[in-house]
Amino acid sequence: MRIGITGGIGSGKSFVCQLLKQRGIEVYDCDSAAKRLMRTSAPLRQQLTTLIGPNTYLEDGSLNKAAVAQFLLASEANAKAIDGIVHPAVFADYEKSGIDWIESAILFESGLDKLLDKVVVVTAPEEVRIRRVMQRDHISEAKAKEWIARQLPQETVRARADYEIINDGETPLEPQIDNLIK
Structure with missing residues (x-):
C-alpha cells in the first residue's frame, strides 16, 4: 500500500x-529528492537549462537558486513549466525507490x-x-x-x-x- x-x-x-x-x-522525501535530482540528473539539468537559460547552474555545477527563483516568480506559466519538468522526474524516482x-x-x-x-x-x-x-x-x-x-x-x-x-x-x-x- x-x-x-x-x-x-x-x-x-x-x-x-x-x-x-x-x-x-x-518515507520518501519529495523535496529532498527534487533538490538531489536537479543537482545530479543529466536529463533534468538539460531540460531546466533549456527552459531557464544558460545561468541555471553555477560553474561548480550547483543550481543557481537566484536565477531559478527569478524565473519561477516571473509568472505562473514559468512555475508550471518548471513543475512540468521536476514533478515527473521525482515521480519516476519515487516509483524506482521501492x-x-x-x-x-x-x-x-x-x-x-x-x-x-x-x-x-x-x-x-x-x-x-x-x-x-x-x-x-x-x-x-x-x-x-x-x-x-x-x-x-x-x-x-x-x-x-x-x-x-x-x-x-x-x-x-x-x-x-x-x-x-x-
Missing part, C-alpha cells in the same frame, strides 16, 4: 515522518495523490503554523502568512485526505501514529 503524507508549511509533517522513521518506516510512504507538501497540487492508495494530512492551527515557520526560517509574521496563503487551504487538504494527524502541540502524536500504522 502506498501512503502519502502531506500538510501545509509549519504543520509538522516532517516531524511526523521522523517519528515514522523511528518506528522503522522509510518505498511505500512518501512526503510531499504539494501532494494534491502535483497530482501525486493519483499514484497513492491513502493520503494522510498533518494539521495544526494557523497561529501554530505561523509561529513554527517564523522560528524555523527566521522570517516575519507577514512573510509566514504569505507562504501559508500560497498553499491549498488546510480545510481543502483535510477534506481530500483519508486520515488526519493533529499536530497542534497539545494532542499527543504517538497514539495517532500508532492508529495510523494499524
Whole structure:
C-alpha cells in the first residue's frame, strides 16, 4: 500500500515522518529528492537549462537558486513549466525507490495523490503554523502568512485526505501514529 503524507508549511509533517522513521518506516522525501535530482540528473539539468537559460547552474555545477527563483516568480506559466519538468522526474524516482510512504507538501497540487492508495494530512492551527515557520526560517509574521496563503487551504487538504494527524502541540502524536500504522 502506498501512503502519502502531506500538510501545509509549519504543520509538522516532517516531524511526523521522523517519528515514522523511528518506528522503522522509510518515507520518501519529495523535496529532498527534487533538490538531489536537479543537482545530479543529466536529463533534468538539460531540460531546466533549456527552459531557464544558460545561468541555471553555477560553474561548480550547483543550481543557481537566484536565477531559478527569478524565473519561477516571473509568472505562473514559468512555475508550471518548471513543475512540468521536476514533478515527473521525482515521480519516476519515487516509483524506482521501492518505498511505500512518501512526503510531499504539494501532494494534491502535483497530482501525486493519483499514484497513492491513502493520503494522510498533518494539521495544526494557523497561529501554530505561523509561529513554527517564523522560528524555523527566521522570517516575519507577514512573510509566514504569505507562504501559508500560497498553499491549498488546510480545510481543502483535510477534506481530500483519508486520515488526519493533529499536530497542534497539545494532542499527543504517538497514539495517532500508532492508529495510523494499524
